[in-house]
Amino acid sequence: MPLVPAISENPSYLILLTVANIYAVFTVSFDILSGYTGYVNMGYTFLIAVGGYSAALLNIHCHVSPFLDIIVGGIVSAVTSMLLALPSLRLKGPYFAILSFIYPLIFEKITKIFYPIFRGEDGLAGITSLTESLVTNYYLTLFFAVTSTFLITMCSNSYIGTIFKAIREDETACEASGVNITLYKFTAFTISAFFAGAAGATYGHIFTLVSLDLVSLSLLVTLLTTWIVGGIGTLIGPAAAAYVMYMLDEQLRRIMPEMRTSIFCLVLIFLILLEPQGVFNRIFSDFKKYLRQGINKEGGHFGRKDT
């Protein structure tokens, strides 16, 4: 489906697929941080919004070209992620989750208080579209999704990725073996934030506006559900799941708008109860188990083990 939009020239459907590409980037960059290092970033939507809003402001007031302000959005978000990374130096487990949860709430309040600049609930409108053609937009975002996934996967397969996983497994031991944990944690945050911010900016250019939806709890729940369904720590899993979950989300939005979030919540709760490691993870690990005959992978919960 993702590769052949020409089958349907319907603009609504094209936009749907285009945004799904962006969601894929959201989930992959969420996974490289929260899935790999175990620091579940409940304020992830804050990073998306920071990128989206900074690109929007640059574009609307300074007429910066979309491609440039997407990069700038990513950079601003990466720099801002330091605010989230700092507390992770001291905080364990639930405290980090609670603290990161607050950032999107602050963002929302700031946009409302400084209405003339950030436009609160109304959002910033008048952003230039990425290109004039919906089809080109689709291919560009597809390219973005594929490239991001590729880059992040390369990172995860490298030494950096191994350290990230080590941080999740046992941070103290990792530190004891001489690795500069802080540097790697910051790296994870930066990578995750850069792609989140760039994706947020791209989102703004597709809809020609950004709003508090980018920082909403329902987006957080959708992302978390997609993440778990796709498989925590598998990168490809969440990326693929993003397409299906986003389409499902949009369908629900048309049919039963108020209950849409509730349904996702129910699925999320269900997944956490039954299979916190992720649906596809279970399948993969079962499959690997079958192959290796007897070496048992530990299932269990996501998050960091030493909490």
Place this chain on the structure above:
Amino acid sequence: MILELLIYGFTMGSVYAISALGLSLIYGVARVPNMAYGAFYTLSAYIAFILLNEFSLDFSLCILLSLFVTVAIAIASEKLLIKHILANPNSVIIATISLALFFEGFIQKYQKDSGYSYAYLPSITESVDILGIYISIQRVLIIVVFLVLAVGLHFLMAKTKVGMAIRAVAQNPEEAVAVGISKEKILTIAMGLSAAMAGITGILFGGMQAMSPYMGWPLLIKSLTIVTLGGLGSISGTIMASLILAYTEQVVASLSIGLISLSQFSELVSLILLIVILLFKPTGLLGKTAKEEEIPH
């Protein structure tokens, strides 16, 4: 002007205190905050509203029924969900946030279908003159309820078996189990009590302002801030922290730069305070940490 600040700060502080005490009950026992706490607050207000307007029951009956239903929902959540995932705090946080949003969807649907543009619970709006300040009787009621609950909770925690069991589980779960206390039962009791506190807050405060499906979140954050500030396990710490938060918000709300009011910034106070405390001393500034506390106060 100062007197007004003092009195209003105290009434808001009372609301926050009731709410925060409820949260600290479950936070202490479960070792992780129940992010659906705000949802219980919202649920109780809406259930009371529905009972009142759709079924025309007497308001006192609505209050009782609503509290009952809210506590039932809370206990059901605990037994079906929370109990099983306690081992992983991150799971609990995500799951309880989802739970809150899940309930919110229903409340949103009701608000939309009911045709009421604005929903209110009855409250007593006549005002009373205290030292030259006019204050509505509803606010006086809130203060009275708060004092009663504070004393009651203290008595419960210090003198009754249940209360001591709760403290035991909160302070030292392994020893509590060794002594024969059922952690599961205590969890359920704590959840029930906590939801009741949230419910009372919802009904009292829901009467003072228009209800909205999202009204639970600011209260959750404020309660979290207070509990983190005041330290788990300390009733007086929690109360002091509630008053500090309430007064700080009041002061910020009455500031202005030149012509322009800064009252919008008062909502940021709890958020920023929480971040600052979590960054520097997550175990709380005022209260004792769970291990240190021995004597009730």
Place this chain on the structure above:
Amino acid sequence: MPVPSKIESNKEALTKLCVLIIITTMITAAILAHYIIYPMFFLNQVNPSIKIGVLGPLLTPAGRGMLEGVTLAIETINKRGGVLGRYLEVVPYDDAEAGISKSEKGLAGYIKLSTEDKVSVIIGPYSSHVALALLDLLPKYKTLIVTSGAIADEIDKKIAENPTKYKYFFRTHMNATGEAIILWDYLTDICKSLNITKIAIFYENLAWTQGIIEYSKSKAQELGFNLVFLAPIDPTTKSYISELRTAKDKGAQLIYTLFSLADTTVLIKEWYEQKIPAFITGGDMMAEDPTFWNTTAGKAYSYTIVHWGFRAPITNKTEEFYDDYLERFGHTPNFQSYLAYDAVMIWAQAAETTGKLDSDNVADTLLENIYEGVAGRYKFSTTSHSVYVGKNWKTGIYVQWQDNGEQVPIWPSEFLPPGKSIVLPPWMR
């Protein structure tokens, strides 16, 4: 810790079943979306009636007013034979989620109404931010907009900068500056008769108030009033005690309110409870409604609100409209009812005059003529499309809540009924 194997295998089986169900559901949903639901939108329907789109927060009081105003207009026009021999049909689209209009939904609505429903004109959107988001779609889809809301000055400024690009945007309500002009005409008179010099303004921090506040700051100075306190308020605020107290401390003698979304029953109750020594008046969507008296338990006594349409001889059509509306819907019209009704009527008249339905011709005609509506006389500026404001054009009527919930118009003075006068709150007599 090892988990007992029997529980583990039950859990596994359950998990696998769930996985299967989830995957099947997801695939089915995706297929449904692609093959069944989207193609439905391409069925061509040939329909002789002219479609009028309504875009707004249809479940809120404002949105309901819009839809009902449009419906009444359509029914009235159809009774006399329709427009250019064809009947009119309404096509509503709700752009709100949880009571607030969303730009994304507004955009989607405009596109759907233009491409799928092929409406000839859209009445709406109600919210300024949605209108701002839509402006750039106008040259592309060319569907005429005659809105009864969206008053932000920004819109008019954009139109003035590029009138060719935005030629399809019209508004029957005055823009924010227009509201501000009326506001200050009113305040000048009222403050003179009540001997007031110190004014505070409480306003929702949203798009429509920005222009009004800017205008007010300079106008107050020019007229010699003392603007002592400006309070921007989050529309979701639950309590106004701090702002009321500060206004009192700063010596405000009059509080002017600018609210459309916020819950002002709390504001009025708190103002009353505190016995704030300031006359309270303003623009307040909630307080327009007849039920406001009951929800505030009579504490709205002396609160004076601007009505952009009221049962008074504003034009010779006004009172008849009010009575027809009350009979048709069982409740009184709100300002959106008047303005949306006028929007349809004005469009219809332009279409009949030019004999054509296409947006270009109708837009040109709208700019040329004067219209006698139910909420005033309309003339659109050729540069910014703003409606003319003032005595012979469009004005607002300030109506005060008096004893027993009676709504008495007190300004402009020609609308003050004989034997009636302005009242003050009980503690200020």
